[in-house]
Structures are given as C-alpha cells and as structure tokens.
Amino acid sequence: MTSPEIVRAFAPTGRLRAAINLGNAVLAGRDATGAAKGVSVDLARRFAERLGVAIELAVFETAGASVDAVAREAADIGFFAIDPLRGEAIRFTPPYVLxxxxxxxxxxxxxxxxxxxxxxxxxxxxxxxxxxxxxxxxxxxxxxxxxxxxxxxxxxxxxxxxxxxxxxxxxxxxxxxxxxxxxxxxxxxxxVIRQAMGCARSRGEAAAAELARFVEEMKASGFVADALARHGVQGASVA
Missing domain, CATH: 3.40.190.10 (Periplasmic binding protein-like II)
Incomplete structure (x- = not known):
C-alpha cells in the first residue's frame, strides 16, 4: 500500500497528471481514435493504479514541451531520455528502455x-x-x-x-x-538513448525513490517487455 504522503506528492490535484511525449514513436503515438497509446501510456496507467488515483494524460508533440510541463509542475510525472541538462529540474529513475x-x-x-x-x-x-x-x-x-x-x-x-x-x-x-x-x-x-520516468525535483526524495522502485519492478516483472511486444516495438530493448 502506497503511503498517503507519497500519493499526495505525486497527485496533489487528486489525479496523476502524466506528460506523454509523442515525439518518440517508440514509446507513444495515437490510436485510430486519436487517443494516446504506447509503452509510456501503459506505465502511466499502471502507476496511477498503484497510487489509487485516476490518470490524466497531458499529451505533447515534443520532448521539450513534456520536460517543461513536469519541470514547472503542470504535470506530475513524465517519460524522458536521461540528460544532464534536463536533470537540473527533473529527477530521473533508472532507464527502462534503451x-x-x-x-x-x-x-x-x-x-x-x-x-x-x-x-x-x-x-x-x-x-x-x-x-x-x-x-x-x-x-x-x-x-x-x-x-x-x-x-x-x-x-x-x-x-x-x-x-x-x-x-x-x-x-x-x-x-x-x-x-x-x-x-x-x-x-x-x-x-544510446536511455529512456526513464521522472518527476520534478521539488516533489522530494521519497517520491523520486518510489518512482524508481516502480520502474525497477516493472522491468523485473516483464511488464515493460510485454508492453513493447504488445505495441509492436522493434529495435528497442529493456534496460
């Protein structure tokens, strides 16, 4: 059971707002109805379930816009390639896909x-x-x-x-x-582009540690590999 403090850290509005970047076709795209789909969407939904809150997808066309949304806390979590410049405002999990x-x-x-x-x-x-x-x-x-x-x-x-x-x-x-x-x-x-989840540094050490644990569990359980296969992703590997 996730502690109430962690839930509040990630979902201060009562919903988990996940920034989804469509700029990387390996991880996200749109289905026939125009809704966002992909590995990052699956991970966002699973993390919201873990927290026991509803999911709200904030969809962006570029990585830069997605990074900005999380950095200024207009979104609670995001999916990014690890980079030191981005790391000034965002704390990354270990990578889940290479x-x-x-x-x-x-x-x-x-x-x-x-x-x-x-x-x-x-x-x-x-x-x-x-x-x-x-x-x-x-x-x-x-x-x-x-x-x-x-x-x-x-x-x-x-x-x-x-x-x-x-x-x-x-x-x-x-x-x-x-x-x-x-x-x-x-x-x-x-x-090699190391794809990770991340949250604003202002969310605190405990929140960052919880997100990192989640990513490691999703890799170890086979969830990430299954998501890559389900969405027909080729050429990317589980980190």
Missing part, C-alpha cells in the same frame, strides 16, 4: 561512418529539444547543428534544407524514410 540514436544520409552521400559526420561544412538536422539534440549540441565540434521544430519534422526539414545528415531515433528515421527511397542509415549508432 533506444539507438542514428544518422541518416542520402544514398549518394560520401559519408560512410558516424565518425565522419563531425566535419566542417556538414549540417546535421535534429529535433529541437530532443535527447539527441542535447547530446549533439555538446558533442559536435565542427559540424553545424540545424533544428527542426520536432522529431517528426526532422526528415522533411533535412530534405527541404539540403542538409547533409539527419539525426534521430532509429525507428523513427526508418519509418519516415521507407516510403521515399534514396536514403540510408549510417552503420551503428551515435548514442
């Missing part, structure tokens, strides 16, 4: 390896505020980082701008590029 960040280029591009991307004259398109955008903003020393408004807009922005490289979650890039042809992923990955 996802690959990859580079995509045109078929005739001279680039053949991830290590060749960080060069003068190379423009890399990334979704503004995404985990891989934050990572590349620190890691790229010579290439120019160009921002698309969202992760879903990366490929079109890459094509329209004539940039040399698109960066993103492997599954999203593969899905968006498949109908077009003439594009290819560079072998391997440039980063």
């Amino acid at each position: 996802i690959e960040g990859c580079f995509l280029v045109r078929q005739d591009s001279p680039l053949q390896a991830n290590e060749e991307v960080d060069r003068p004259g190379i423009r890399v398109v990334a979704g503004k505020g995404s985990a891989y955008d934050l990572f590349l903003s620190r890691e790229l020393k010579q290439a120019q980082l160009v921002h698309a408004p969202s992760s879903q807009a990366v490929l079109q922005h890459f094509l329209d701008s004539g940039a040399e490289v698109a960066a993103g979650v492997k599954q999203q890039l593969e899905k968006d590029a498949a109908p077009l042809g003439g594009l290819r992923l560079l072998p391997g990955r440039f980063m």
